[in-house]
Amino acid sequence: MRPSGIYDVNYIQDQSLVRTRIDLFWVGFFLLLLIAIPLLSSQGGLGFSFVPLRLLSILTTGGIYLISVTGLNILLGYNGQISLGQAAFMMVGAYTSALLVRDSGLSIVFALPIAAVVSGILGVIFGLSALRVKGFYLAMATLGAQFMIPWAFTSYDAEKISRPFKSIGFIHDFFRDLDFGGSEMIVPNASILGEEFTTTLDKYYVVLLLVIISWITARNLLRSRVGRAWISIRDNDLAAEQLGINVFRYKVMAFFVCAMYAGIAGSLKAHIDGNITKDAYNIEFSIRLLAMLVIGGAGFALGPIFGVGFFLFMDRYIVHWLRDLFEKRIVEVLTFINPANVPGALPPLLLGLLLALFLIYQPRGIAYRWAILQAAWRLRPFTKV
Amino acid sequence: MSDADILGQSLFNIIQFTIWGILSGGIYALVALGIVIINKSSGVFNFAHGWLMFIGGLFFWQVFQNGASDQVTAGLSLATAFLVIGAVMSMGIGATAVRPESSSTKQGRSEWQIRLEKIGRKWISTLTSRRFLIALAPAIIAAIVMAVLVNQEDSKILRGALAGIVGSILIGMFVERFTIRPLLGQPLLTAILMTLAVGFIIQGSTQLIWGADERPIPVFVEASEKKPISVPTGIDANGNTIYTVIGYDILPSRALPDYEVDTTSALGEPLRFPRNLTWGFGIAIATFVAFVWLFQYTSIGLAMRATAENQVLAESVGLRVRLILAIVWGTVAVMAGIAGVIQGTGGSGLSALVIPALALRVFPAVLLGGMDSVTGALVGGLIVGVVEQLSILFISTTAAQEFAPFILLITVLYFKPTGLFGQKRIDRV
Numbered sequence: 001m002r003p004s005g006i007y008d009v010n011y012i013q014d015q016s017l018v019r020t021r022i023d024l025f026w027v028g029f030f031l032l033l034l035i036a037i038p039l040l041s042s043q044g045g046l047g048f049s050f051v052p053l054r055l056l057s058i059l060t061t062g063g064i065y066l067i068s069v070t071g072l073n074i075l076l077g078y079n080g081q082i083s084l085g086q087a088a089f090m091m092v093g094a095y096t097s098a099l100l101v102r103d104s105g106l107s108i109v110f111a112l113p114i115a116a117v118v119s120g121i122l123g124v125i126f127g128l129s130a131l132r133v134k135g136f137y138l139a140m141a142t143l144g145a146q147f148m149i150p151w152a153f154t155s156y157d158a159e160k161i162s163r164p165f166k167s168i169g170f171i172h173d174f175f176r177d178l179d180f181g182g183s184e185m186i187v188p189n190a191s192i193l194g195e196e197f198t199t200t201l202d203k204y205y206v207v208l209l210l211v212i213i214s215w216i217t218a219r220n221l222l223r224s225r226v227g228r229a230w231i232s233i234r235d236n237d238l239a240a241e242q243l244g245i246n247v248f249r250y251k252v253m254a255f256f257v258c259a260m261y262a263g264i265a266g267s268l269k270a271h272i273d274g275n276i277t278k279d280a281y282n283i284e285f286s287i288r289l290l291a292m293l294v295i296g297g298a299g300f301a302l303g304p305i306f307g308v309g310f311f312l313f314m315d316r317y318i319v320h321w322l323r324d325l326f327e328k329r330i331v332e333v334l335t336f337i338n339p340a341n342v343p344g345a346l347p348p349l350l351l352g353l354l355l356a357l358f359l360i361y362q363p364r365g366i367a368y369r370w371a372i373l374q375a376a377w378r379l380r381p382f383t384k385v
Numbered sequence: 386m387s388d389a390d391i392l393g394q395s396l397f398n399i400i401q402f403t404i405w406g407i408l409s410g411g412i413y414a415l416v417a418l419g420i421v422i423i424n425k426s427s428g429v430f431n432f433a434h435g436w437l438m439f440i441g442g443l444f445f446w447q448v449f450q451n452g453a454s455d456q457v458t459a460g461l462s463l464a465t466a467f468l469v470i471g472a473v474m475s476m477g478i479g480a481t482a483v484r485p486e487s488s489s490t491k492q493g494r495s496e497w498q499i500r501l502e503k504i505g506r507k508w509i510s511t512l513t514s515r516r517f518l519i520a521l522a523p524a525i526i527a528a529i530v531m532a533v534l535v536n537q538e539d540s541k542i543l544r545g546a547l548a549g550i551v552g553s554i555l556i557g558m559f560v561e562r563f564t565i566r567p568l569l570g571q572p573l574l575t576a577i578l579m580t581l582a583v584g585f586i587i588q589g590s591t592q593l594i595w596g597a598d599e600r601p602i603p604v605f606v607e608a609s610e611k612k613p614i615s616v617p618t619g620i621d622a623n624g625n626t627i628y629t630v631i632g633y634d635i636l637p638s639r640a641l642p643d644y645e646v647d648t649t650s651a652l653g654e655p656l657r658f659p660r661n662l663t664w665g666f667g668i669a670i671a672t673f674v675a676f677v678w679l680f681q682y683t684s685i686g687l688a689m690r691a692t693a694e695n696q697v698l699a700e701s702v703g704l705r706v707r708l709i710l711a712i713v714w715g716t717v718a719v720m721a722g723i724a725g726v727i728q729g730t731g732g733s734g735l736s737a738l739v740i741p742a743l744a745l746r747v748f749p750a751v752l753l754g755g756m757d758s759v760t761g762a763l764v765g766g767l768i769v770g771v772v773e774q775l776s777i778l779f780i781s782t783t784a785a786q787e788f789a790p791f792i793l794l795i796t797v798l799y800f801k802p803t804g805l806f807g808q809k810r811i812d813r814v
Contacts, residue, residue, distance in 0.1 A: 082577060082578075133798075133803075140794060143748060143794075145791075147788070148792065151783060151788050154783070155781065155783055287581050291582075336594055337593055341592055342593065344597055345593035348585045348586075348589040348592070349586060349589020349590060349592075352582045352583065352586035352588070352589060353582075353589075355578065355585065359582065363575055
């Protein structure tokens with residue numbers, strides 16, 4: 001959104017990340033705020049304890065989701081493809097990074113990029129099948145990935161897999177020693193240069209750093225030639241092809257980047273949580289991530305932030321409030337509802353209803369509404385929303 | 386037997402599991418048909434199909450299990466439902482007819498029809514009294530039958546089936562009206578997300594009402610025995626102890642034995658056909674054939690096919706496309722409900738974990754057969770069933786459910802993304 005009276009006179013200005021001084025002020029303000037928040041908590045070392053540690057861990061989780069949803073935004077919002085397997089690719093990242101840190105003793109500085117690339121490559125293996133053809137076959141291929149990948153991790157049998165490689169010593173040993181730790185794998189803390197990150201504060205800063213890096217990367221990709229190609233494919237793939245854009249290549253590239261972001265988020269989640277629970281990375285989690293993006297606003301830079309924020313708020317507050325409402329009041333009116341079922345039933349019901357309502361009434365998400373509000377503010381007093 | 390081993394499994398096992406695969410593939414074919422029809426007519430990949438199966442099965446279960454306990458409510462709600470469906474059906478009959486009006490001639494229309502058209506309620510003017518009665522007659526008969534059946538213990542399946550069909554039609558039409566229709570003209574992506582949302586809504590609301598327990602549908606079991614528990618309470622005039630019954634101990638019911646075909650001389654063991662799979666296969670195939678007949682040989686089926694071919698053209702020749710779509714969704718929901726009930730008679734019962742996952746396993750079948758081919762749905766369903774059972778035999782059960790169908794899906798996408806019988810799509814600028 002450009003303030004009135006300021007015009008771009010060259011391409012450098014047109015593509016710049018921060019256009020005006022006011023933009024710069026807000027970016028700096030929020031950055032400083034995010035850096036300063038944990039210093040005011042009890043672990044901050046300044047003697048304050050305004051900020052509860054719980055808020056920090058909520059923000060940390062939100063940051064992890066944000067990275068994953070940013071990847072989805074590149075795929076769905078800017079390239080018009082849909083992925084139902086984001087959770088599975090997060091799982092790949094989580095296991096790759098956890099194994100590298102635990103068994104090879106690698107620092108997370110190296111493990112994280114490797115995890116990202118591995119899940120990106122795995123994503124491409126699945127994506128290649130679907131991206132050659134037009135239509136929404138990627139949803140199908142990623143649905144396959146969403147079932148096959150967790151299955152592979154859950155039912156990995158070291159003895160069985162390593163047996164055929166008996167003659168080749170190192171491959172045999174590699175497969176034999178691979179241990180995914182049953183249904184729950186304990187992951188060591190992340191460390192850089194021998195310094196472990198154990199406190200909530202440390203974890204928060206690690207995630208914040210990666211959120212900023214991945215955010216800038218995404219913005220830079222999108223304002224470059226690659227990003228413009230993605231957007232043109234989203235808007236009209238036939239026209240894009242006529243312009244000389246290799247549609248297949250750019251679609252694969254978008255999916256690779258999306259899976260890479262999932263890998264980064266998964267790796268962080270594993271190290272921050274300290275464990276990998278297999279059941280957590282199911283198809284519901286994938287759809288949840290998609291819902292975050294759609295409700296926030298796919299195809300907008302601010303979309304993922306709004307979506308993740310909205311979901312965190314919903315999970316922490318609205319669900320609890322509704323649960324009280326159901327258990328105390330509604331059960332009395334609708335007697336066929338068993339109060340014991342309410343806690344399990346509310347989250348999917350609420351998610352489904354919200355997604356449906358947003359798709360019908362606000363299909364472009366909160367970010368679009370925000371853009372309209374900004375325009376209204378700019379045009380005041382001649383506003384007509 | 387050892388002379389005929391294939392990959393460490395005996396020939397008998399392979400034949401047995403293939404037969405089981407074909408039997409369970411019949412159900413997959415029915416589910417696949419539903420997904421294909423929705424995709425053809427509405428142009429949506431219906432990811433909520435599994436949840437439609439589940440909720441249809443639950444309607445069946447509810448009336449099947451305890452109809453007599455709450456007769457009045459059940460009878461009333463069913464009669465209402467039948468009335469609603471009768472009204473919609475009568476408009477459905479109207480939907481296939483070419484619109485009666487050409488505004489210059491007003492012949493053959495009654496006063497109130499013209500008046501309704503003036504206030505812009507054209508659609509309701511198709512609800513002529515004759516059509517309404519034609520459609521209402523079966524509804525009233527069904528409601529009376531229901532009122533009689535609700536009392537009787539030995540007609541459980543029939544009354545369950547009636548309730549399941551009515552409930553499924555209502556749910557299907559509801560889903561179409563409130564979630565799919567508002568998205569007409571929106572990109573395909575939005576519609577896919579919407580079916581996912583519908584899945585979540587059904588998941589939440591079923592769990593709210595019925596809880597998360599499994600619901601077995603005990604059809605293929607021996608009647609559960611009641612064994613009275615009695616305690617001695619006194620001695621009568623003749624000196625005999627008097628026993629009073631204080632309750633009943635219900636013995637766990639056992640599954641009825643499988644059908645067997647004696648092949649001992651050829652294979653060494655008799656081939657077994659589990660009852661629920663055999664009957665399920667029969668019902669599924671019969672339903673499949675019935676719906677294919679509906680689509681190929683009736684006027685409403687013709688209208689559905691025309692809508693699937695091209696919505697704008699269908700509308701321009703006078704078909705009521707939105708109404709036809711509502712009817713399509715109602716029909717498909719019934720198919721889903723039938724498949725859900727068949728699945729529920731099996732060992733796992735009606736489970737929110739099993740049935741929706743089953744519908745997702747059918748997507749490989751749909752893709753293998755071709756997204757828009759009815760023959761493809763049958764062939765694809767059978768192939769996926771066989772692949773699944775054989776991978777139970779050769780690898781493991783979890784592999785059969787989470788790996789084998791999807792590796793098939795990826796393979797199809799790599800080598801023949803249009804499927805075996807699908808149409809090749811040509812994009813025009």
